[in-house]
Amino acid sequence: MATIKDIAKAAGVSLATVSRVINDGPKVGDKTRARIKTIMKEMGYRPNANARALVNQKSASLGVVIAELADPFFATLAHGIETIARKKNVQVLLSTGSIEAKTELKAIETLLEHRCEAMVVHSKALKDSVLIELAKQIPGFILINRYIEEIKHQCVWLDNIAGGQLMANHMLKLGHKKFAVVSSKYQIDDPYQRLDGIRQALIKAGVELNEENIEYSSPDQEGGEIAMQNLLTRGADFTAVLGYNDAMAAGAMTTLLDQGYHVPDDISVIGYDDVLLSRYCRPKLTTLKYPIEMMASQAAELALSFASQPNLRESNKDKTYKYTPTIIKRESVLKTR
Known part of the structure; x- marks a missing residue:
């Protein structure tokens, strides 16, 4: 990355002259100003908002x-x-x-x-x-x-794929075979990778994940609530909910409780991230620790x-x-x- 000293050396001028050009100062001829600006562009120089950092590189x-x-x-x-x-x-x-x-x-x-x-x-x-x-x-x-x-x-x-496998395997060990997933609607790697890990673990265990039991929404509490409402409305059958993150899991839990289900007696819920919210849900949320x-x-x-x-x-x-x-x-x- 070019510095003010590099620009001054290439242009054959002083640091003060380059500084004047950068800050649109006076006492610099038009031809010299244009030449310095051309050199700055060619060398990929970016204006420095911190004059001290410029001088010291x-x-x-x-x-x-x-x-x-x-x-x-x-x-x-x-x-x-x-x-x-x-x-x-x-x-x-x-x-x-x-x-x-x-x-x-x-x-x-x-x-x-x-x-x-x-x-x-x-x-x-x-x-x-x-x-x-x-x-x-x-x-x-x-x-x-x-x-x-x-x-x-x-x-x-x-390793989000390993994370998806881990949460699914934890539920499998507890005897769950009917799963619902509330996942993020964003077209980014994380939800795809976590869902891929879940699928890998379930396939290995010989358990089917019904595509109708996967619901996508915004990765927040409201999104979790809406996702769970949609799952219940279409009569999805599940005993375990795997949340994309703690916020979605908490939102899903809220909907379940509002609809008369008991968590975890009727349906178990697991989140992902272990943010502060997970410790203050009722019941407190089992989750995956993301060491962010x-x-x-x-x-x-x-x-x-x-x-x-x-x-x-x-x-x-x-x-x-x-x-x-x-x-x-x-x-x-x-x-x-």
Whole structure:
């Protein structure tokens, strides 16, 4: 990534002259200004919002892109990153992507304009090819909660297929054979991978998952409520509900209780993530622990290390940072009668 010193050297001018051009200052001739701007474009220079960082060629900030601010999952992710940044005396710059390709890219570009050479990115909408190119260009680019083989050493990710298998196998061990799934309607990897893991476990056990027993909705409590209402309306037959996340599982539980079912005596419910909500449901929600805070902390460490030591990134090319969820047993699941 080009710096102000690189531009000054290529143009044969002083740092002060380049700074004046960047800030539209006076005392620079039109021809010189045009030539410097052309060199900046050719070298891929991005305007620096932090003058001190420009001069020192250092990033004083750690950039973070998450889907949204309100979701407790992303709040936990951000907290894990902030903890590391505070220890390193680095400022955190946060931007949101809203699971939309244009918004995610704009969020990344905004952080680049603020000279973030270390960046932890949660992207679900951008294509692999775009993220691969960004990972090549940004020294400390770390992708969290997504795996791309070509940049595996820059990915901190959860094995969602194993997670789906784990939740299904837990219910199978308790004797359940009739399943319903409330899943996210978003066209991203996570719901597909978790459902794939569920299907693999059930097929191996010789248990059929009726497609009519899978309902897609928004991955929040309201979505879980609506999904369960739809399942009950069409008379789906099940003794166990597998939730895409804790919010959907909690919403599904609310509908079941409102309709006179007892959880877990009549129907068992399991979630995914182990956010704070799962501990305060009634009954408390059995779920899968998603170690997102631990993953976020490692992602932040890697981003800062790779940004300051480019050779370290190259020496880590054969590594990947995979995590696996674990079962957290609470009160929403029972052995079937």
